[in-house]
Amino acid sequence: MKEKISKKFEELFHTTGSFYTSPGRINLIGEHTDYNGGFVFPGAIDKGMLAEIKPNGTSKVRAFSIDMDDYAEFGLTEEEAPKASWARYIFGVCRETIKRGGHIEGFDTVFAGDVPLGAGMSSSAALESTYAFALNDLFGLNIDKFELAKIGQSTEHNYCGVNCGIMDQFASVFGQKGHLIRLDCRSLEYKYFPFDPEAAGYKLVLLDSVVKHELASSAYNKRRQSCESVVAAIKRNHPEVEYLRDANMEMLNEVKADVSAEDYMRAEYVIEEIQRVLDVCDALEKGDYETVGEKMYGTHYGMSKLYEVSCEELDFLNDIAKECGVTGSRVMGGGFGGCTINLVKADKYEAFVEKAFAEYTKKFGHAPKLYDVVISDGARRLA
Numbered sequence: 001m002k003e004k005i006s007k008k009f010e011e012l013f014h015t016t017g018s019f020y021t022s023p024g025r026i027n028l029i030g031e032h033t034d035y036n037g038g039f040v041f042p043g044a045i046d047k048g049m050l051a052e053i054k055p056n057g058t059s060k061v062r063a064f065s066i067d068m069d070d071y072a073e074f075g076l077t078e079e080e081a082p083k084a085s086w087a088r089y090i091f092g093v094c095r096e097t098i099k100r101g102g103h104i105e106g107f108d109t110v111f112a113g114d115v116p117l118g119a120g121m122s123s124s125a126a127l128e129s130t131y132a133f134a135l136n137d138l139f140g141l142n143i144d145k146f147e148l149a150k151i152g153q154s155t156e157h158n159y160c161g162v163n164c165g166i167m168d169q170f171a172s173v174f175g176q177k178g179h180l181i182r183l184d185c186r187s188l189e190y191k192y193f194p195f196d197p198e199a200a201g202y203k204l205v206l207l208d209s210v211v212k213h214e215l216a217s218s219a220y221n222k223r224r225q226s227c228e229s230v231v232a233a234i235k236r237n238h239p240e241v242e243y244l245r246d247a248n249m250e251m252l253n254e255v256k257a258d259v260s261a262e263d264y265m266r267a268e269y270v271i272e273e274i275q276r277v278l279d280v281c282d283a284l285e286k287g288d289y290e291t292v293g294e295k296m297y298g299t300h301y302g303m304s305k306l307y308e309v310s311c312e313e314l315d316f317l318n319d320i321a322k323e324c325g326v327t328g329s330r331v332m333g334g335g336f337g338g339c340t341i342n343l344v345k346a347d348k349y350e351a352f353v354e355k356a357f358a359e360y361t362k363k364f365g366h367a368p369k370l371y372d373v374v375i376s377d378g379a380r381r382l383a
């Protein structure tokens with residue numbers, strides 16, 4: 001990938017730049033909890049975005065995406081936004097950096113990635129973090145790591161139309177090899193947990209349904225609105241409640257008649273899911289992978305039946321995991337397609353993968369994809 005980028009950079013700009021990379025992420029548990037002020041438990045992976053960048057002494061950005069095979073040129077003011085959606089991520093990061101007082105200038109860049117798009121592994125956060133980290137470094141801006149993650153998140157909100165939480169960008173910036181990170185999305189306190197399932201006789205694998213749902217971002221924003229309307233209702237009795245994180249089932253039941261049945265289910269899922277993250281962290285500290293797995297199935301059930309962000313293909317993969325005695329399995333990320341994350345005992349791995357491939361292909365006419373997970377470091381400059 002690096003060679004391809006170098007070659008293109010040289011061809012387009014007749015010079016060489018610096019290399020920066022940021023990873024995608026997995027999330028063991030804690031889905032749709034981040035924008036509810038709850039806990040998440042992600043880790044960065046060994047797949048990400050890689051970019052070569054060099055300031056060009058002008059006020060223009062000249063960018064080439066290897067994966068899209070597309071070139072874009074844009075300025076740094078709000079009026080000069082590019083049309084291509086891939087370029088809007090880079091433009092957004094520039095704009096959000098400038099809004100925070102960062103003085104940046106134009107640059108040339110070529111980038112590529114190996115995070116599968118739309119698989120729920122946050123290829124977009126990897127892209128945002130790569131550029132947020134690089135601009136901060138190249139222009140000596142001294143922006144702290146939290147703010148770098150927030151630059152990526154605001155890019156999603158203001159330039160890409162997704163009202164996401166902080167999990168993906170946080171994991172991409174703060175990732176650490178061999179560790180998952182429990183993040184409290186209300187206080188932003190975080191703690192690294194060593195994570196080595198192989199040492200305990202397990203494997204962590206992703207099965208990609210290769211399904212992408214077009215309306216995913218509007219459905220995502222709608223889920224967030226549901227959570228906010230339930231908070232508004234609870235707040236009338238409990239003014240201290242700012243997020244669903246601050247609420248419990250008792251408070252939710254007090255407003256059952258005032259919220260829609262759908263919004264009630266959404267909130268029920270979130271309240272339960274926040275607790276599941278804490279339970280999983282406790283279990284992991286004791287090396288109790290069976291409980292970790294049980295909670296993962298709990299998440300899948302909630303995401304499928306209460307939050308309704310699963311789909312037929314993902315439910316099918318989850319059922320096969322259950323049939324094969326897989327320890328834990330669930331849809332990962334925002335949902336509406338993408339991957340299941342599976343915690344499998346080493347001796348059940350082969351039979352599971354074989355059955356999943358055969359039955360999935362038989363039912364849907366195409367195979368899923370398999371990714372082994374390696375927990376890796378966050379955003380960085382390459383030597």
Ligand code: GLA
Pocket residue numbers: 030031032033034035122164165166167168333334335
């Ligand atoms: C997407 C968002 C995250 C988070 C997850 C669901 O990945 O970008 O902020 O909400 O969905 O947990």
